[in-house]
Amino acid sequence: xxxxIFSVFSxxxxxxxxxxxxxxxxxxxxKGGLGFGLPLVTISALPLVVPIDLAxxxxxxxxxxxxxxxxxxARMMRETIVRFWPVLIGLVIGVPIGAALVxxxxxxxxxxxxxxxxxxxxxxxxxxxRFRIPDHLARPVGGLTGVIAGFVGALTTTIGPxxxxxxxxxxxxxxxxVSAFGxxxxxxxxxxxxxxxxxxxxxxxxxxxxxxxxxxxxIGMWIGNRLADRLTADGFRRLxxxxxxxxxxxxxxxxxxGG
Numbered sequence: 669x670x671x672x673i674f675s676v677f678s679x680x681x682x683x684x685x686x687x688x689x690x691x692x693x694x695x696x697x698x699k700g701g702l703g704f705g706l707p708l709v710t711i712s713a714l715p716l717v718v719p720i721d722l723a724x725x726x727x728x729x730x731x732x733x734x735x736x737x738x739x740x741x742a743r744m745m746r747e748t749i750v751r752f753w754p755v756l757i758g759l760v761i762g763v764p765i766g767a768a769l770v771x772x773x774x775x776x777x778x779x780x781x782x783x784x785x786x787x788x789x790x791x792x793x794x795x796x797x798r799f800r801i802p803d804h805l806a807r808p809v810g811g812l813t814g815v816i817a818g819f820v821g822a823l824t825t826t827i828g829p830x831x832x833x834x835x836x837x838x839x840x841x842x843x844x845x846v847s848a849f850g851x852x853x854x855x856x857x858x859x860x861x862x863x864x865x866x867x868x869x870x871x872x873x874x875x876x877x878x879x880x881x882x883x884x885x886x887i888g889m890w891i892g893n894r895l896a897d898r899l900t901a902d903g904f905r906r907l908x909x910x911x912x913x914x915x916x917x918x919x920x921x922x923x924x925x926g927g
Contacts, residue, residue: 684717691717692730692881696888699734701896702908703846704828704853706885707731708915711825712922725870727825729878732857734885739850748847754807755834755848758814759821759856766822767863773823776923782820783919786829790913793836801837810834814852821856822863828853829915832908842896842904 680688695709707727714723739745749756766773801809813834821827831852835845864870899907 680718680722687717688714688726688877689881689884692885693888696734696885696890697892698888698911699738699885700889700892700894702832702892702911703738703842703849704832705911705915706734706828706889707825707853708828708918712918721869722874724825725864725874726878726881728857728861728864728870729875730882730885731825732854732861733879733882734889735850735853735857737850737886738846738889739854742843742847742850744844744847745851748844748851751844752810752848752851754811755814755817755831755852756855758811758816759818759852759859760814762815762818762820763822763856763859763863764818766819767860767867770823770867770869778820778823779826779919780923782826782829783916783921783923786833786916786919787913789833789837790909790916794909800839801834803838806838809837817852818856818859821860825860826919827856829912829919832912836908836912 691710691713692706694713695706698705698709707730710727710730711723714726739748742748813830817827817830820830828849831849835848840848861870896904896907
């Protein structure tokens with residue numbers, strides 16, 4: 669294991685190593701405040717300093733490990749599983765499909781479509797605050813959300829906006845939202861990491877590098893969580909919509925400029 673770690677860090681170099689740790693600190697801060705956003709921040713920034721396959725591999729390990737803490741800390745484990753089991757079933761369907769097509773899909777087009785969808789949703793929600801997913805459709809829409817998130821997650825590891833759109837759509841409060849995000853990302857992260865290991869994007873060296881990045885991300889999450897606790901429910905909802913719109917725009921720009 670140690671030779672594999674040294675080999676990866678030797679290839680990366682000290683400057684890129686510091687950059688990677690800084691990126692995970694900021695990603696953790698965003699995640700701590702919103703309950704999501706870590707992989708989106710890191711997959712946007714990591715390719716600036718390391719190859720995309722290395723970025724995907726590291727992300728695929730940090731994603732489930734970081735969400736173990738978020739899911740347990742929310743103290744709503746059983747309630748979250750009972751309420752959102754259709755999303756989990758959808759993930760089981762979507763992740764293998766996405767992993768099988770990881771080399772065939774145009775990721776720029778996928779990223780652009782996802783970004784446009786997120787921005788449209790935010791605009792509709794802002795213009796009509798009562799725009800909601802009806803209660804009787806929450807579970808079937810949750811299952812569809814899981815399939816889409818699993819498919820997109822296996823291709824990009826960027827699934828936070830999809831889950832966030834669903835949670836805002838059902839009007840979930842912050843505590844429920846944070847617990848659900850923890851469950852969704854933990855479950856999908858395990859599936860994605862297993863898929864990446866199977867196709868060779870993830871190996872022992874990259875997994876070890878991810879474990880080293882984890883405590884840095886957790887420090888950022890702790891800081892972000894403390895800051896978010898000071899927001900009102902309406903303030904938190906508005907913050908999520910603003911961040912979501914920014915992330916959607918970021919995805920479109922990355923697709924447009926080939927990021």
